[in-house]
Amino acid sequence: MSQQAQKQESIQDTTIVDTDVHLSVPAKEVAKYTDEPYRSHMANTGYAPLPSSGWDRNLAGKIEHYTVQSPEDVQQRLCEEFQIDHPILNATSKLPRLPQSDLAVNLMSAYNDLLIDQYLDEYDHFYGLASLATQKPDKAAEELDRLGDEDQIVGAYIATTGPNPPLGDPEYDILYQAAQDNDIHIAYHGSGGAFMFEFPRQNQSFEKFIEVHTMAHTWSQMMTLSSLLVHGVPEKFPDLNFTFLEAGIGWIPMMMFRLNKEYSIRRSEAPLLEKSPEEYIREFYFASQPIGEANDPKHMKQLIDIVGVDSLTFASDYPHWDFDHPDALEQYLSTFNEEGRQKIMYKNAADAFALDL
Amino acid sequence: MTDHIVAPADELEEGGRIITELNGREICVFNIDGEYYAYNNWCAHQAGPICEGNITGTTEASFDPESLEVSLDYCREGEILNCPWHGWEYEVKSGKCLSRQKVQLPSYAVRVEGEDIIVTL
Numbered sequence: 001m002s003q004q005a006q007k008q009e010s011i012q013d014t015t016i017v018d019t020d021v022h023l024s025v026p027a028k029e030v031a032k033y034t035d036e037p038y039r040s041h042m043a044n045t046g047y048a049p050l051p052s053s054g055w056d057r058n059l060a061g062k063i064e065h066y067t068v069q070s071p072e073d074v075q076q077r078l079c080e081e082f083q084i085d086h087p088i089l090n091a092t093s094k095l096p097r098l099p100q101s102d103l104a105v106n107l108m109s110a111y112n113d114l115l116i117d118q119y120l121d122e123y124d125h126f127y128g129l130a131s132l133a134t135q136k137p138d139k140a141a142e143e144l145d146r147l148g149d150e151d152q153i154v155g156a157y158i159a160t161t162g163p164n165p166p167l168g169d170p171e172y173d174i175l176y177q178a179a180q181d182n183d184i185h186i187a188y189h190g191s192g193g194a195f196m197f198e199f200p201r202q203n204q205s206f207e208k209f210i211e212v213h214t215m216a217h218t219w220s221q222m223m224t225l226s227s228l229l230v231h232g233v234p235e236k237f238p239d240l241n242f243t244f245l246e247a248g249i250g251w252i253p254m255m256m257f258r259l260n261k262e263y264s265i266r267r268s269e270a271p272l273l274e275k276s277p278e279e280y281i282r283e284f285y286f287a288s289q290p291i292g293e294a295n296d297p298k299h300m301k302q303l304i305d306i307v308g309v310d311s312l313t314f315a316s317d318y319p320h321w322d323f324d325h326p327d328a329l330e331q332y333l334s335t336f337n338e339e340g341r342q343k344i345m346y347k348n349a350a351d352a353f354a355l356d357l
Numbered sequence: 358m359t360d361h362i363v364a365p366a367d368e369l370e371e372g373g374r375i376i377t378e379l380n381g382r383e384i385c386v387f388n389i390d391g392e393y394y395a396y397n398n399w400c401a402h403q404a405g406p407i408c409e410g411n412i413t414g415t416t417e418a419s420f421d422p423e424s425l426e427v428s429l430d431y432c433r434e435g436e437i438l439n440c441p442w443h444g445w446e447y448e449v450k451s452g453k454c455l456s457r458q459k460v461q462l463p464s465y466a467v468r469v470e471g472e473d474i475i476v477t478l
Binding site for chain 2: 058059060061062063064321322323324325327328
């Protein structure tokens with residue numbers, strides 16, 4: 001066991017659910033699970049078959065490029081080194097941004113089959129999120145029905161950078177209905193790589209990835225949250241849980257209080273809502289990563305307090321370059337009692353995704 | 358304070374490093390231009406294995422208020438230690454963090470005595 005793994009005994013004693021773990025699936029690997037002509041498309045495209053923004057995430061080699069390409073990678077590097085008891089795996093962020101919707105729909109099943117076949121079937125303590133292609137909500141609904149009996153598929157991963165229209169639109173109701181019927185809860189996840197589609201000024205005007213990446217995830221999640229509330233999605237699907245991944249938590253108080261103000265003035269534009277936006281947001285779940293790094297740690301504690309002990313879940317985002325070790329969150333939890341710490345490190349995630357822990 | 362023999366000096370060439378465990382801590386000794394430096398293998402950010410990272414240069418910039426021009430300079434090649442987890446940059450010779458003024462890697466006295474590299478903890 002490395003020095004890093006030994007360092008804080010309190011972590012070893014706490015059950016940890018990690019709500020955001022990414023697989024690094026090579027195109028040729030997922031191609032095995034596709035049908036023709038998509039299999040040949042994936043194999044024969046001279047350029048990368050899936051779009052990339054081209055930014056240098058690893059700072060010309062300053063940061064190590066880690067990947068997760070086998071269940072043993074997850075088991076050894078996360079479960080053993082970071083003491084993660086239950087990683088919740090997702091396989092791809094790219095589906096909703098693919099211009100070719102038939103390819104996206106075929107890849108949807110392919111990534112989900114790969115996740116189950118190569119990862120979930122290997123370790124009982126792994127869970128997975130089914131990746132959805134949002135271009136054809138009826139096909140996404142069929143996919144959720146197909147996966148409904150898979151015990152380890154606990155949620156649906158919807159990339160929020162790319163879908164058009166935004167994800168509260170009634171066009172997606174068929175998808176949310178299927179998710180609710182199958183007890184598959186929703187996880188939203190933004191993306192720096194897709195932000196150029198959502199916000200073309202990214203590649204026209206920004207020179208550095210630090211600018212793109214600071215904005216992309218939170219911007220996409222804010223758009224999604226606004227759309228969900230204005231269209232009344234939590235009222236339409238009251239049994240569905242919603243978790244927001246990889247945007248940290250700094251944006252949440254702003255959205256709560258600003259939407260409260262707007263709603264008080266413009267209630268007639270969101271007529272399905274029956275309570276304040278803040279009350280709905282407090283029923284959603286939010287993953288910690290990337291945890292903010294305030295110069296005064298007291299401010300992070302205050303922020304966690306505002307977001308609330310019932311809403312926060314741990315996420316590492318491993319193996320991406322801005323992943324968080326569990327300690328990055330744990331260091332702020334000393335003022336909570338044991339029950340509060342347990343909620344944040346695993347019980348809230350268990351509630352959000354109906355895990356049988 | 359106790360002296361610990363880390364390795365024979367001829368096993369650590371210029372530009373090289375040795376990571377070893379002393380008193381339950383992972384300690385790394387670097388040989389930079391013939392001088393030795395010893396640090397904990399422990400990044401101040403999230404406890405990543407800082408001493409396993411690449412040693413590179415970095416980019417610095419200056420602003421000329423007369424011409425209003427910013428000059429970029431990729432410099433200090435071989436002087437910057439980067440954490441492999443998240444890229445936090447430190448001066449390998451001083452342990453000073455480039456992005457946080459108050460952050461410094463804890464260092465240890467290191468010397469060569471006879472044929473051995475010795476670290477004092």
